[in-house]
Amino acid sequence: MDRNIPASRILGTGHYLPSQVLTNDDLARRVDTSDEWIRSRTGIGQRHIAAPEEASSDMAAAASRLALEAAGLSPNDLDAIIVGTISPDKRMPACAVYLQQKLGVTNNCPSFDLSAACAGFIYGLGVADAFIRASQSRYVLVVGVELLSRVIDWQDRATCVLFGDGAGAAVLGPSDGDGRGIVSTHLYSDGSKANDLHIPGGGTLMPFSAEVLERREYYVRMNGQEVFKYAVRAISRAAGTAIESNGLTPNDIDWVMPHQANKRILDGVRQRCGVPKERFFINIEETANTSSASVPIVLDQAVRSGHVRRGQNLVFCALGGGFSWGSALVRW
Numbered sequence: 001m002d003r004n005i006p007a008s009r010i011l012g013t014g015h016y017l018p019s020q021v022l023t024n025d026d027l028a029r030r031v032d033t034s035d036e037w038i039r040s041r042t043g044i045g046q047r048h049i050a051a052p053e054e055a056s057s058d059m060a061a062a063a064s065r066l067a068l069e070a071a072g073l074s075p076n077d078l079d080a081i082i083v084g085t086i087s088p089d090k091r092m093p094a095c096a097v098y099l100q101q102k103l104g105v106t107n108n109c110p111s112f113d114l115s116a117a118c119a120g121f122i123y124g125l126g127v128a129d130a131f132i133r134a135s136q137s138r139y140v141l142v143v144g145v146e147l148l149s150r151v152i153d154w155q156d157r158a159t160c161v162l163f164g165d166g167a168g169a170a171v172l173g174p175s176d177g178d179g180r181g182i183v184s185t186h187l188y189s190d191g192s193k194a195n196d197l198h199i200p201g202g203g204t205l206m207p208f209s210a211e212v213l214e215r216r217e218y219y220v221r222m223n224g225q226e227v228f229k230y231a232v233r234a235i236s237r238a239a240g241t242a243i244e245s246n247g248l249t250p251n252d253i254d255w256v257m258p259h260q261a262n263k264r265i266l267d268g269v270r271q272r273c274g275v276p277k278e279r280f281f282i283n284i285e286e287t288a289n290t291s292s293a294s295v296p297i298v299l300d301q302a303v304r305s306g307h308v309r310r311g312q313n314l315v316f317c318a319l320g321g322g323f324s325w326g327s328a329l330v331r332w
Contacts, residue, residue, distance in 0.1 A: 004183060004184065004246060005175075005179075006175040006179065006180060006181025006182055006183055006331065007129060007132050007133035007174065007175055007181065007182070008128065008129045008132040008133065008140075008172045008173065008174060008175055008181055008182050009172065009173065009174070009175045009176070009180055009181030009182065010170045010171070010172055010181075010182070010299075010330065010332075011070070011071035011072075011073070011139075011171045011172065011173045012066075012067045012068065012069065012070030012071030012072070012073070012170070012171045013066075013067050013070060013168070013169065013170045013171075013296065013299055013300040013303050013304075014062075014063045014064060014065065014066025014067035014068075014069070014070060014168070014169045014300055015063050015066070015166065015167065015168040015169070015293075015296060015297040015300040015301065016059050016060075016062035016063040016066075016166060016167045016168075017048040017165075017166045017287065017297070018048045018049055018050045018051060018054060018059070018165050018166070019048075019051075020048065020049045020050070020051060021046050021047070021048055021049070022046060022047050022048075022049050022164075023035075023045065023046045024038045024039065024044070024045060024046065024161075027160070027161060030154055030160075031154065031155065031156075031157050031160060031161075032157060033157050033161060038161045041262070041263075041264065042161060042162060042262040042263055042264070042284070042288075043262060043263025043264075043266070043282075043284050043285055044161065044162065044262070044263075044284055044285060044288045044289075045285040045286065046164075046285070046286060046288070047149075047163065047164030047165075047287065047288035048164050048165050048166055048287065048288075049149045049164065049165055050147050050149060050150075050165040054147070055089045055098070055147070056085055056087055056088055056089050056095050056145050056146070056147045056167075057088075057089050057095050057098035057099045057101075057102055057145075058102070059145050059147065059165065059166065059167035060083060060085075060095065060099045060143045060145040060167045060169065061099055061102040061103055062167065063143065063145070063167040063168055063169040063296070063300075064099065064103060064141055064143060064167075064169040065103070066169070066300075067141065067169040067170055067171045067300075068103075068141070068171060070171075071139075071171040071173070073139060073171060073173075075103040075104050075105045076104075076105055076106060076107050077139050078103075078105055078107075078109050078139050078140065078141050078171075079109050079131075079136075079137035079138050079139050079140060080109050080110050080111070080128070080131055080136075080137045080140045080141070081096045081099060081100055081105070081109060081110070081111035081112075081140075081141045081143070082096065082111075082112060082113075082114060082124040082127055082128055082140065082141070082142050082143070083095045083096040083099060083111075083112070083113045083114070083120075083124070083143045083144075083145060084113070084114045084115075084116060084119075084120020084121045084123060084124045084142075084143065084144045084145075084292035085113055085114075085115070085120060085143075085144070085145050085146060085292055086115055086117050086120070086146065086151070086199075086291065086292070086320075086321065087145075087146050087147045087148055087150065087151050087291075088113060091202075094111065094112050094113040095113050095145065096111035096112050096113050096143075097111050099111065099143065114127070116189075116292070116320060116322060116324040116326075117197070117291055117292065117320025117321035117322060117324060118259045118261065118289075118291045118292055118294065118318045118319060118320025118321070119187075119259070119292070119318045119319060119320045119322075119324045119325050119326050120144050120291070120292030120320070121142065121143075121144035121168065121170075121292050121293070121295045121296050121316075121318070122185065122187070122295060122316055122317070122318055122326040122327065122328050123187055123324070123326060124142040124143070124144070125142055125170070125172070125182060125185055125316070125328050126185035126187050126326070126328070128140035128142050128172045129172065129182045129185060132172060132173070132174060138173060138174060139171060139172070139173045140171070140172045140173075141169060141170075141171055141172075142169065142170050142171075142172060142296075143167060143168070143169045143170075143296070144167065144168050144169075144290075144291075144292035144293040144294070144295065144296045144297075145166070145167035145168075145292065145293050146163075146165060146166065146167075146290050146291040146292055146293050147165050148163040148164065148165060148220070148289075148290070148291060149163070149164070149165050151199060151218075151219060151220055152219055152220050153216055153219035153220070155216070156219070158222065158224055159219075159220050159221075159222055162262060162288060162289045163220075163288055163289050163290070163291070164287055164288035164289065164290050165290065166287060166290040166293045166294075166297055167293050167296075167297075168293045168294075168295065168296025168297040168298075168299065168300055169296060169300075170296055170299065170300075179331060180310070180311070180331045180332060181330070181331060182328060182329075182330055183246055183328075183329040183330065183331055184242060184245060184246060184328065184329050185326065185327070185328045186238055186241050186242055186245070186326055186327045186328070187324075187325075187326040188234070188238065188324070188325050188326060189322050189323065189324045189325075190230075190234075190322070190323045191322070193226070193230060193322070193323040194321075194322060194323075195223075196222070196223040196226045196227055196230075196323070197220075197221075197222050197223070197227050197320070197321040197322075197323070198220075198221060198321055199217075199218065199219065199220055199221070200212075200217040200218075200221055201215075201217035201218040202217075202218045227323075228264065228265060228268075230319070230323060231261060231265050231268075231269075231319045231325075232265055232268035232269055232272065233272075234319050234323065234325045235258065235259070235265070235269045235317045235318065235319050235325060235327075236268070236269045236272035236273045236317075238317050238319075238325055238326055238327035239256060239258075239269065239273045239275075239315050239317040239327050240272075240273055240274075241327060242315050242317070242327040242328060242329040243273075243315065243329065246329050248313065248329075249274075250273065250274035250275045250276075252313055253275050253279060253313050253314075253315055254279060254308075254312035254313050254314065255279055255280075255281050255302060255307065255308060255312060255313075255314045255315070256270075256273070256275050256279055256280045256281070256314075256315045256317065257281050257295055257298045257299055257302065257314060257315065257316050257317075258280065258282075258295070258298075258316075258317050258318065259289075259291075259294045259295055259317065259318030259319065259320070260282065260283060260284040260287060260288070260289055260290065260294040260298065261284075261289055261294075261319070262284065262289065263284060266280065266282060266284070269317070275315070281298050281301075281302050281307065282298075283297070283298055283301060291320060292318075292320070294318070295316050295318055299314075299316070308332055309332065310332060311331065311332065312331070312332045313329065313330075313331055313332075314329070314330040314331075314332055315327060315328070315329055315330075316328040316330065
């Protein structure tokens, strides 16, 4: 089968953002910062924070139900569930099995997590497309979900201003053969940068201990300058690959839906990839950086608002811890 002929397409999307909103002014009462300082550096005005009783799988389930409804499918129609997350309910088992449970899926379909941080949803699309292309699955649910408010250090101004909670979901099924669907995905990693964006403690290398707790090493740590430089280069190159490898030019792209990292990274990507600024779908001011959830949240918002129309060319692109990054070209 020609790799450039879509085997799968997105049948329905959904997203969920917790009702509690933490504004920059609210955050300034917790840490030494201000609305002006945050906006000027990140473009963020607020972030959504999960309620104490909410888990990642709860948010994933809310987004997934909307995606299934939009696709006209029931939970037991699913042949696989893939969840991109770095903030699962528990270290074991996968967030995906709790999602399977909460959706009421009883057909024993494989359900598993991917850990590619902010690129998790795009990685999930690549795996789901391969499953459908190989006729291993017919309908696959792909979710990006993060409950980052519980893995960031609220005493660290460099990170706590950036992140928020949320979930986005997409149901994939077979293409109709009309050229619409997942045209290509492009996935990459660079393990030499693993310690520039990571959670040091809590794993087998540095198990939980009194020292880990005292040093607050169970929270996200980031080398912001290195992440910024690498992200601009890698995301723009990945977006360019998605465009050029399919014989297109930047003018052929109707929408770029990038990971909502921060405004400066987004500005750098826009300048490099050549797609006009007005064709970037941006929501970072309202949602902040929701890691693996950001691309599917943007997608669902664009679909439900009517910005995305049949036949349009969409580019998804993201980079996260690992460093792991990727892109996808989708013909809607």
